[in-house]
Amino acid sequence: MPHGPALPSATPPALLAFVRDEASLQVLREAAQAQDWPEGTIHTGSIVEATQHLRDHPTPRQLMVEVASAAEAPAQLGALADVCAPGVRLIVTSTVNEFSFFRWLKDMGVDEYLLQPFKAEALTQALTVRVDAPKAAEAPKKQGEVTVVLGARGGVGATTLATNLAGLLAREHQRTTLLLDLDAHFGSAAMMLDLEPSRGIATLFDNPDRVDGLFLDRVLIRQSDHLFLLSAEEPLKEALSHTTRTAEVLLPRLREKFAHTIIDLPRALTPLTRALLAGADRVVLVTEPSLTGLRDLLRLQDYLKDALQRPLPLVFSNRGGLLAKTEVKRTEFEKHFGRALDGYLPFLPEALTAAANGQLLIDLHKGGALQPLRALAAKLAGEDAEEAPAAPRPGLLGKLVKGK
Numbered sequence: 234m235p236h237g238p239a240l241p242s243a244t245p246p247a248l249l250a251f252v253r254d255e256a257s258l259q260v261l262r263e264a265a266q267a268q269d270w271p272e273g274t275i276h277t278g279s280i281v282e283a284t285q286h287l288r289d290h291p292t293p294r295q296l297m298v299e300v301a302s303a304a305e306a307p308a309q310l311g312a313l314a315d316v317c318a319p320g321v322r323l324i325v326t327s328t329v330n331e332f333s334f335f336r337w338l339k340d341m342g343v344d345e346y347l348l349q350p351f352k353a354e355a356l357t358q359a360l361t362v363r364v365d366a367p368k369a370a371e372a373p374k375k376q377g378e379v380t381v382v383l384g385a386r387g388g389v390g391a392t393t394l395a396t397n398l399a400g401l402l403a404r405e406h407q408r409t410t411l412l413l414d415l416d417a418h419f420g421s422a423a424m425m426l427d428l429e430p431s432r433g434i435a436t437l438f439d440n441p442d443r444v445d446g447l448f449l450d451r452v453l454i455r456q457s458d459h460l461f462l463l464s465a466e467e468p469l470k471e472a473l474s475h476t477t478r479t480a481e482v483l484l485p486r487l488r489e490k491f492a493h494t495i496i497d498l499p500r501a502l503t504p505l506t507r508a509l510l511a512g513a514d515r516v517v518l519v520t521e522p523s524l525t526g527l528r529d530l531l532r533l534q535d536y537l538k539d540a541l542q543r544p545l546p547l548v549f550s551n552r553g554g555l556l557a558k559t560e561v562k563r564t565e566f567e568k569h570f571g572r573a574l575d576g577y578l579p580f581l582p583e584a585l586t587a588a589a590n591g592q593l594l595i596d597l598h599k600g601g602a603l604q605p606l607r608a609l610a611a612k613l614a615g616e617d618a619e620e621a622p623a624a625p626r627p628g629l630l631g632k633l634v635k636g637k
Contacts, residue, residue: 252278385530400595518548
């Protein structure tokens, strides 16, 4: 596994350019002479040579690389991301003259695209956008929100709730949403959406300082125009780090990139999960209407309130009616809990069908039992639950868009 730049402590250069096209190189050389760029700014080569160079040199503030084709770009940009430090401003240049390629690069987090051979004016604009602009003129960017969903006990349906909550935000409220399944060994969010697990997600745990926008774009799985997934099935023999550093790096990145992030959190209270519980904008606890569910719910709420100094979490009771003989009635449950539940969801047979077929429960159940979940999605989206838009009918395009 690559370990990123070998000299992170060296002063990063302002710009490095790796270009092979002779006409474009000439424009770069003229700009270097006119603006007195340092020696070694321009290199004759492509993104391949840039990747090799950055294995042993600090990442510049701005990096220009040439890619040969749209087909080679995904793998080459992925390899480049492995050796770049976070925060680099990336400019890609190529002869590919297709809008779909330009759009894909933008979705990947590339800052500028220059069609070869480029002119001096285009180069000047690419190198000055968002670099020379006065800080006072920059409009403050609205930060997204992070919601952690945690089951008070195993098997209470926390992943089902988290997955469908993310689906509601993305589909019914058109919010750019990430569903992050942090159970790297046994996560099931990808299966619930009928998607392949993400690749390279172990970096979140073992090398969090390499996590930037480009890295996230490389490992994201696009489920639809507004719903993205990070989920893994890491080999069981791999022991992953669970340090607070992952939370420190990841939470700001997620707030920058997504309007909403729903984190399906494993129940093990590691330094990482504790840090995410402390740093999230809100916590949703999922339980079942049983004595053990009540006991564990009370313990978790006390921990959030006393140890983490958080406000009271949102609490959902799920799978009501499944174990009728041993179930604690809602009134008794709330009496011993000390406050009303934020949502009560009955057991729905459609949940089993949805899990087996990789579908969302909100697509199969058309009754009102899921209204508490829809109300939560509306609340997160900043809309009145009674005015929340109805779920759109899936068209042909929605069925086809399954991968990024």
